[in-house]
Structures are given as structure tokens and as C-alpha cells.
Amino acid sequence: xxxxxxxxxxxxxxxxxxxxxxxxxxxxxxxxxxxxxxxxxxxxxxxxxxxxxxxxxxxxxxxxxxxxxxxxxxxxxxxxxxxxxxxxxxxxxxxxxxxxxxxxxxxxxxxxxx
Amino acid sequence: xxxxxxxxxxxxxxxxxxxxxxxxxxxxxxxxxxxxxxxxxxxxxxxxxxxxxxxxxxxxxxxxxxxxxxxxxxxxxxxxxxxxxxxxxxxxxxxxxxxxxxxxxxxxxxxxx
Numbered sequence: 001x002x003x004x005x006x007x008x009x010x011x012x013x014x015x016x017x018x019x020x021x022x023x024x025x026x027x028x029x030x031x032x033x034x035x036x037x038x039x040x041x042x043x044x045x046x047x048x049x050x051x052x053x054x055x056x057x058x059x060x061x062x063x064x065x066x067x068x069x070x071x072x073x074x075x076x077x078x079x080x081x082x083x084x085x086x087x088x089x090x091x092x093x094x095x096x097x098x099x100x101x102x103x104x105x106x107x108x109x110x111x112x113x114x
Numbered sequence: 115x116x117x118x119x120x121x122x123x124x125x126x127x128x129x130x131x132x133x134x135x136x137x138x139x140x141x142x143x144x145x146x147x148x149x150x151x152x153x154x155x156x157x158x159x160x161x162x163x164x165x166x167x168x169x170x171x172x173x174x175x176x177x178x179x180x181x182x183x184x185x186x187x188x189x190x191x192x193x194x195x196x197x198x199x200x201x202x203x204x205x206x207x208x209x210x211x212x213x214x215x216x217x218x219x220x221x222x223x224x225x226x227x
Contacts, residue, residue, distance in 0.1 A: 004157075031213060042204055042217035043158070056213055090158070099208045100146055100165065103215060105158040 003027055004106035006091050012112045013081065021076040021109045023091030029104070031097040032074040034066060035090040037108070043090055049074060050097030081113045116141045118207050118218035126224045127195050135190040135221050137205030144210035147188040149179055150217075152202040161203075164188065175199070195225045 005024045013019050023032065031050050035043035048056035049068040063085075065077040074091055088110050092103040118139045127133060139145065149161040162173025169181040179190045188205060205218040 033213075033215075040220075042220050044217075045214060048213040050213060092158075097213060099210065099212045099214070102148060102160045102163055104160075105150075107157045 004091055004093055004104050006089075006106035006109050008109055009107065010110050010112075012114060013078070014114050015081060015083075017081075018077070018079045020078065021089055021091075021111075023074040023076075023106060024072055025093040025104070026072055027093065027095075027104070028071075029093035029095050030071060031094045031101075032068060033092040033094075033103060034074070034076055035092065037088040037090055039087075047076075048097075055097065078111075081111075083113045086111055086113045116207070116209065116214075116216050118205055118216050120203075120205055120218035120221050122221045123219070124222045124224070126226070129197055129225055129227055130194045131225075133190070133192040133195050133199075133223070135203055135205075135223075137188045137190065137218055139186050139188070139205075139207045139216075139218075141186075141207060141209055146208040146210060147179075147181060148206040148208070148215070149173065149177070149188075149190050150204045150206060152204065152220075154201065158204070161190070195223075197225050197227050199223060200225045 007022045034046040037043040046060045047066045052068045067075040088108040090108045091106045094101040094103045121136045147164040150158045151161050164171045164181045172178045203221045207216045
């Protein structure tokens with residue numbers, strides 16, 4: 001079992017809906033990440049939070065809005081998504097910022113946009 | 115731009131066969147290197163990592179990888195595969211002192227009994 005918990009596991013939403021993905025870790029890690037993984041493709045980095053501050057935004061459209069309320073929790077707020085946003089969204093964490101540490105991944109949320 | 119190449123997209127082996135999966139990266143600076151595995155329906159798991167020191171690193175489940183700096187390569191090996199090794203394998207590169215982890219395109223390994 002992974003130590004990074006993502007909820008929900010599956011989400012189906014319409015293009016006008018607003019929903020949120022949640023990620024939680026209790027390993028004391030101070031860096032947290034969101035990735036997007038399309039079928040048969042590698043994970044692509046979206047956002048990085050380091051010590052609860054956004055440190056990297058890989059030019060992600062504003063319809064994706066990350067939030068890190070505390071060091072254990074990472075959210076991804078979704079609004080007005082497009083069908084091409086359907087994918088597996090992975091959360092990861094690592095002990096410290098600045099790289100140089102392996103990342104621990106959650107099971108992901110499989111998102112389908114109707 | 116930084117990139118990671120995995121030339122073997124799909125590998126099919128019989129049990130007990132030897133495995134070598136290629137990984138090459140393009141980045142001129144210092145890097146940390148990883149191999150992750152994704153078993154069917156499961157999350158990405160770390161197989162092994164290289165940060166510095168001995169370029170031959172050993173990981174879990176009998177896997178090892180060799181970092182060859184002059185070739186910008188970090189190939190994964192296992193002397194004798196098992197059916198349970200069937201999975202997707204990703205090489206990943208972390209440019210030193212950055213938070214970025216760049217994944218290769220992945221190699222799907224199928225092992226038949």
C-alpha cells in the first residue's frame with residue numbers, strides 16, 4: 001500500500017462542474033507534486049509545492065488550481081475542464097524540496113470529462 | 115530541452131530470461147537517476163536510485179542498474195525475470211538541485227511462464 005492517499009479514486013464530471021482532487025501524506029514530507037498521466041504515456045509534472053509554497057507551475061491552464069493548506073495536504077481544484085483533460089492524476093511527495101530525494105506516489109485519481 | 119529516452123517500448127520474455135532495458139537522457143549537468151515500476155493497477159514504486167558513488171546500483175527484487183556518465187545512460191538489468199515482473203518500467207531523471215522529475219516514455223515488460 002502506498003503512503004500517499006488520493007481521493008477520490010475515480011471522478012466523472014461535466015465540463016461545467018467544479019470538483020477537487022485531494023492528496024494526503026503523513027510521512028513528514030515537505031515537497032508535494034501533481035502529475036498528469038495519459039494512457040500509455042509517462043507522468044508529466046504539473047505543479048510542485050515546497051514547504052507549502054508553489055515552486056513550479058509547468059504552464060498548466062488556469063482551469064487547474066492547486067492548493068496546499070498544510071504540509072500534509074495537497075488539493076487540485078478543477079473548473080471548466082475539457083475532454084482532453086481526462087487522465088490519471090498522480091500526487092507524489094518527497095522528504096525535502098530541491099530534488100535529490102525519491103518521490104513517493106499515490107494510486108492516482110482517474111478523471112473522466114464528459 | 116531535457117529529455118529521457120527509453121528505446122524499448124514493449125519487451126516480451128519467457129521466465130528465467132535475462133533483461134536489459136535501455137535509458138538515455140539529455141542533460142549536461144549533474145543528475146539523480148531513478149527507475150520506477152508500475153505493476154498493473156498499482157501505483158508507481160521506486161525500484162532503485164543513483165545519486166553518486168558506485169555507478170552500479172542494486173534495487174529491490176533483484177534489479178540493478180549501471181550509470182555510464184560518458185554515454186548518458188542508466189540501463190536496468192535483471193539476470194532472470196519472473197512472471198511477477200510483468201509491469202511498466204519508467205526511467206526518470208532529476209536534474210540536480212531541482213524539483214523536476216522527467217520521466218521516459220516507459221517500457222512495457224511482459225513475462226510469460
